[in-house]
Amino acid sequence: MNLNFASDNTGPVAPKIMEAMLAANTGAAMPYGHDPSMDEVNQGIRRTFDMPEATTLLVTVGTAANALALATLVQPYETVFCHRTSHIELDECGAPEFFSGGAKLTLVDGPDGKICAEALLAAIERVGTDLHSVQRGALSLTNLTELGTIYTLDELRTLTGIAREYGLYTHLDGARFANACAALGCSAADMAQGFDMISFGGTKNGCMGVEGIVIRDPEMAQQAQFRRKRAGHLWSKNRFLAAQMQAYLHDDLWLQLAAQANAAGQRLAKGLREVGAQLEAEPAGNMIFARLPQQAHEHAFAGGAQYSLSDENGDGVLARFVCDWSKTEDEVDALLALLQGKSAQNAATSAATA
Numbered sequence: 001m002n003l004n005f006a007s008d009n010t011g012p013v014a015p016k017i018m019e020a021m022l023a024a025n026t027g028a029a030m031p032y033g034h035d036p037s038m039d040e041v042n043q044g045i046r047r048t049f050d051m052p053e054a055t056t057l058l059v060t061v062g063t064a065a066n067a068l069a070l071a072t073l074v075q076p077y078e079t080v081f082c083h084r085t086s087h088i089e090l091d092e093c094g095a096p097e098f099f100s101g102g103a104k105l106t107l108v109d110g111p112d113g114k115i116c117a118e119a120l121l122a123a124i125e126r127v128g129t130d131l132h133s134v135q136r137g138a139l140s141l142t143n144l145t146e147l148g149t150i151y152t153l154d155e156l157r158t159l160t161g162i163a164r165e166y167g168l169y170t171h172l173d174g175a176r177f178a179n180a181c182a183a184l185g186c187s188a189a190d191m192a193q194g195f196d197m198i199s200f201g202g203t204k205n206g207c208m209g210v211e212g213i214v215i216r217d218p219e220m221a222q223q224a225q226f227r228r229k230r231a232g233h234l235w236s237k238n239r240f241l242a243a244q245m246q247a248y249l250h251d252d253l254w255l256q257l258a259a260q261a262n263a264a265g266q267r268l269a270k271g272l273r274e275v276g277a278q279l280e281a282e283p284a285g286n287m288i289f290a291r292l293p294q295q296a297h298e299h300a301f302a303g304g305a306q307y308s309l310s311d312e313n314g315d316g317v318l319a320r321f322v323c324d325w326s327k328t329e330d331e332v333d334a335l336l337a338l339l340q341g342k343s344a345q346n347a348a349t350s351a352a353t354a
Contacts, residue, residue, distance in 0.1 A: 002331055003338075005268075005307040007204075008176075008286060011324025014206030014257055020247035021208065021240055029239040033058070037242035044249040045200070045214055050189035055221035056200075057213040058241040059233045062087070062175045065199035065211040067095040068231060070138060072215075072224045073169040073197060076101035078137025080171075081123055081163075085113050085146045087173055099231060104134050112281040113147030117158050124166050138169040143191065144176040147280065148265075148287035150183055153190055160194030170194060175201040175211075178258035179285035196220070202248050206257040206325045210244040257325040261286040264327035271336040278315050286323040291316035296339045303338040 004010045029035040038058075045056045059065050066088050070080055080096065082088055084107040088096045097103060108123045110116045120139070127136050141159060143151045151159075160170045172195045174180070181191050192198050192214070200212035213228075215221045228234050235241055248254045265286035272279065272290045280289035293316050297309060310318045323332070337343065 001334055002326070003303070003305040003335055005305065005321045005323065005327075005335060007322050008261060008324040009204055010306075011204075011206065011326050013208045014253070014325060016250075016253055017207050017244050017247050020243040024239045024243035029237075031236045031238065032234055033238040033242075035239040035242060037239055037246055041212075041242050041245045041249070044246065045212065048188045048249055049192050049198070049214060050187075051192070051214070051216055053216070053218045055215045055218060055224075056245075057215070057221075057224055057228055058235070058238065058245060059211050059213065059228065060203075060209045060235070060241065062173075062199060062201055062203065062211050063092045063095050064228075064231065064233045065201075065213050066092065066140075066171075066173055067099040068224060068227050068233065069171050069197040069199055069213050069215075070096045070103070070140065071100040071227055072220055073171060074100055074103045074137035075135070076103055078135045079104040079106045079127060080138045080140050081106050081108055081115075081120065081136075081168070082140040083107070083113060083115050083142065083145070084109055086140065086142050087146055087175065088140060090146070099227070103137060106134075112149040113142075113145035114149060114151060114155070115141065115159060117162060120159055120162055124162070124168075136166055136168055138171055139163040140171040140173060142173040142175075143180040144183070144285050144287065147289060148283045148285060149281050150180055150284035153184065153186060153193075156191070157194055164194075169196045171196065172198045174199050175204055176258075176285060176287070177201055178205050178254045179262055182255055182258040182262050183284045202244060202254070204324075205248075205254060205261065207244045207248055210241045210248070212245060258285075261323050261325045261327065264323035264329070264332055265321075267329060268321055268323060268332045268335070271332065272321075272339075275336060275340055277339075280318065288321045289318060290321065291318050292339060293317070296341070299341045300335065300338040303343070305335050305338055
């Protein structure tokens with residue numbers, strides 16, 4: 001039984017993705033994205049996102065997708081507005097600043113990991129436009145957010161509308177783009193509306209390692225390609241990235257896998273409430289932050305569960321639980337049993353005979 005709830009990165013590769021990679025491992029194919037499968041990926045993204053002129057560049061990691069997208073959108077003397085808890089601020093080791101040649105990140109506060117319109121307006125107004133100031137460059141949003149919450153479509157359109165009013169480019173960090181679409185019941189085109197570039201995540205959602213930089217404006221595509229090459233992220237055997245993305249797009253596999261992860265996440269959230277955990281925010285998809293007593297975590301870890309802990313206060317120790325696409329109901333129930341000091345095996349047996 002897999003009781004690893006540390007990250008959706010820990011999950012296995014989905015069978016259809018693996019099958020596609022094995023199928024690609026036959027014969028010869030032109031390198032560096034000149035294989036026929038890359039043309040099919042571009043067409044598939046254009047249909048899925050309803051962007052008839054979009055270009056998609058494939059990389060292997062989300063940090064590269066975010067950093068290269070932002071480097072294409074902003075100049076070194078400009079700033080990117082993002083939430084204080086965003087991945088580009090806390091988890092990318094300065095990559096956006098490095099690849100952009102030194103562009104600044106301007107951090108915006110907001111509850112539940114989300115930027116609100118008032119805070120964004122205030123942050124933009126604080127940035128000057130004279131010769132001595134960093135200039136306004138782009139807005140970067142994340143959906144699902146780093147706290148597992150979600151922007152509604154109306155919220156996204158309000159924020160991207162403000163960005164447009166001030167002449168900012170817009171970027172969506174979509175490491176969990178699929179989870180957000182599944183949670184909202186919307187299409188990729190709906191989610192992407194108003195954004196110039198989208199980091200379309202696959203690795204956290206059943207792929208071996210592929211992220212798409214989706215570029216709406218064809219005039220930006222060539223600059224992004226040069227930046228990808230210069231940064232060392234242009235794969236020679238691109239067909240193995242393209243094969244993953246082809247399978248991911250086929251019959252909306254990306255959405256199916258995300259729905260499975262979300263279902264496990266929502267089952268876990270419901271169970272955590274029932275055992276008395278205090279949820280930090282309302283989880284929309286597959287990632288939950290909850291406080292439980294230290295003893296509950298000790299029981300879980302002793303039973304083989306894996307997840308991360310952070311700060312402690314009077315309400316308990318904060319934990320982050322993430323469900324990947326392969327998480328089963330039995331595994332979720334076993335974790336909940338362990339947190340209550342029960343045997344995971346007994347919980348699984350009870351569930352199987354219920």
